[in-house]
Amino acid sequence: MSITIQKLIQYKQQQRPIVVLTAWDYLIAQLLDDSGVDLILVGDSMAVALGYQNTLPISLSEMIYHAKAVRRGVKQALMVVDLPFMTYQESVAQAMHSAGRVLKETGATAVKLEGGYPEMVDTVARLVRAGIPVMGHVGLTPQSVNQIGLRQQGKTQEARNEILQEAIALEQAGVFSIVLEHIPADLALEITQKINIPTIGIGAGSDCDGQVLVTSDLLGLSEKQPPFAKVYTNLRQTITQAVGEFSQEVREGKF
Incomplete structure (x- = not known):
């Protein structure tokens, strides 16, 4: 079942770990869905795959274009x-327009927004009241890279308290889940x-x-890999080797 x-x-209540990939x-x-991933995120991290230096330049139209392709490959997983x-x-009007376009044009179930400051909490609450499911995101928020960099967040007591209160406020506003990125494991x-x-943790320990x-x-x-990522295989090397072998066979007249 989907x-x-x-x-x-229910998975949280049952203490069944949730698997999420982009x-x-x-x-x-299609491969992720067939592998049994619970949630597939069309993340703005895709910007790097499109050749951008960070997530800031990617547009809503680009996100929608790729999300439509992802939707065609997803049968079981929840798509955000x-x-x-x-x-x-x-x-709020801008957020409503953007989120509405995503849900209407891609068939996704939900959108994800970064930040838990008061204005964003208000925006989330309005989206949820309008029937738009929202996933939250606190800790390291890559869209704020020019302001906070890519370093771990929540290292001081004041910062820990702020992130905790943001998460609580987002839950009260109606988000159905929260990404915790690059924060201390005990805070997560x-x-x-x-x-x-x-x-949902990313660089936030194993207790999420x-x-x-x-x-x-x-x-x-x-x-470039972030410090908290784990590489399970090296397809970059595998693809480079395969293309090299093909190129050599073509040039030698063997293919």
Whole structure:
């Protein structure tokens, strides 16, 4: 049966870990779905796969284009799409328009927004009241790279308290799950124990309700790996070798 938001919440109650990976096209989405991944995120991390230096330049139209391809490959997993930088921060109306386009044009179940500051909490609450499921994201928020960099967040007591309160506020606003990125493991555990919705960790220790990785990192396709990613295979090397062998055979007249 297909994974639903209600099922993810049940998984937390049952202490069944949730598996999340990212996808950017039909083939990868199909493979992930066939492998039994619970949630497939069309993340704005796809920007790097498109040649951008970070997530900031990717547009809503690009996200929608790739999300439509992913949707065609997904049969069982829950599908969530990131709203890219400056497509929801300006106003509630802007966020409503962007999120509405994503759900209507891609067939995704939900959108993901970064940040838990008061204005964003208000935006989330309005989206949820309008019937748009929202996934939250606190800790390291890559869309704020120019402001906070890519370093671990929540290292001081003040920062820990702020992240904890953001997570609680987002739950109260109606998010069905929260990504906890690059924060201390004990803080992630505290948040996981204090809220009733699933936490999905990335560089946040093993005590979250689920884990997410960028698929290109997991497969060894990325040029640079974040410090908390784990490479399970090296497809970059495998592909380079295969292309090299093909090229040699063509040039030698063997193929």
